Amino acid sequence: MHTEDIEYTIDGESFTGYLAYDDSIEGKRPAILLVHEWWGLNDFTREEAERLAAEGYTAFALDMYGTGVGADNPTDAAALMNKTIATEGAPLKRFQAALDLINAHETVEAGQVAAQGYCFGGAVALTMARLGLPLKGVVSFHGALQTDIKFNPGDVKAQIQVYTGGDDDMIPAQDVANFVQEMQNGGVRFDVISYPGAKHGFTNPAATGRGEKFGIPLAYNEDAANDAYEGAIAFYSKIFGGFGE
Numbered sequence: 001m002h003t004e005d006i007e008y009t010i011d012g013e014s015f016t017g018y019l020a021y022d023d024s025i026e027g028k029r030p031a032i033l034l035v036h037e038w039w040g041l042n043d044f045t046r047e048e049a050e051r052l053a054a055e056g057y058t059a060f061a062l063d064m065y066g067t068g069v070g071a072d073n074p075t076d077a078a079a080l081m082n083k084t085i086a087t088e089g090a091p092l093k094r095f096q097a098a099l100d101l102i103n104a105h106e107t108v109e110a111g112q113v114a115a116q117g118y119c120f121g122g123a124v125a126l127t128m129a130r131l132g133l134p135l136k137g138v139v140s141f142h143g144a145l146q147t148d149i150k151f152n153p154g155d156v157k158a159q160i161q162v163y164t165g166g167d168d169d170m171i172p173a174q175d176v177a178n179f180v181q182e183m184q185n186g187g188v189r190f191d192v193i194s195y196p197g198a199k200h201g202f203t204n205p206a207a208t209g210r211g212e213k214f215g216i217p218l219a220y221n222e223d224a225a226n227d228a229y230e231g232a233i234a235f236y237s238k239i240f241g242g243f244g245e
Helices: 043-054 074-086 090-103 120-130 173-185 207-214 222-239
Strands: 002-010 013-021 029-035 058-061 108-118 137-141 159-165 190-195
Touching: 002 043, 002 090, 013 043, 013 090, 029 043, 029 090, 029 120, 043 058, 043 108, 058 090, 074 090, 090 108, 090 120, 108 120, 108 222, 120 137, 120 159, 137 222, 159 173, 159 222, 173 190, 190 222
Parallel strands: 029 058, 029 108, 108 137, 137 159, 159 190
Antiparallel strands: 002 013, 013 058
16 A cells, blocks of 8 residues: 655645555556545544545545644534635635546546545535536535535536535535425436434544534445445446446
8 A cells, every 4th residue: 555645836836645555456446535524634544544444445635624634623614614614615626626636646547536435525526516517426425515616517527426425514404405406406326325323523433522622513334424435335346437346
């Protein structure tokens, strides 16, 4: 397993992502971009990149906040997320830089890239799909589903999978219903999988402790996390023509 931090620059500002791939595999392969939760690029996202690399993909956990920038409490995390969203063009520019970087990597079959995001990162990945970026697929784990972006049938190039919690206070059932209508009206190939009783952050083992510490409705759900991961891997195999089987 080859892993490394990769520093790159956007408008003079430093960002550092985390690259992982199996260096025993010869030839080019599909790639998956990972977009972190509102906490920033941390060990959880890096470990998820390594899991995908073990499946045979080149995985790149991109950085939405800047080198060394992150949060360990929800107040600071919300401030970082909101600053990024409020900075005009920043989410697209930061995602596009990572997409260009991974498409140019020596292990990657250019154009064969999917994006996978968690919470804030899930919302970012879905936004990139709505904007029509050339992604084969997008997977959102407990990501926000609301948007002001309007698109027409044919604009979205990616197939989409959304994994959401049935007891997620931050993503209520009406948001899920609105998303389904939006995707159907937009002619998008998509799936929504909802886990009864699962709360926000259900894929992250640290979610329960954070929820208890800060009094916010987060909780890890092992069954949902495992099922969502397996579903995503099957999805990638399908959209990448059986790769990894």
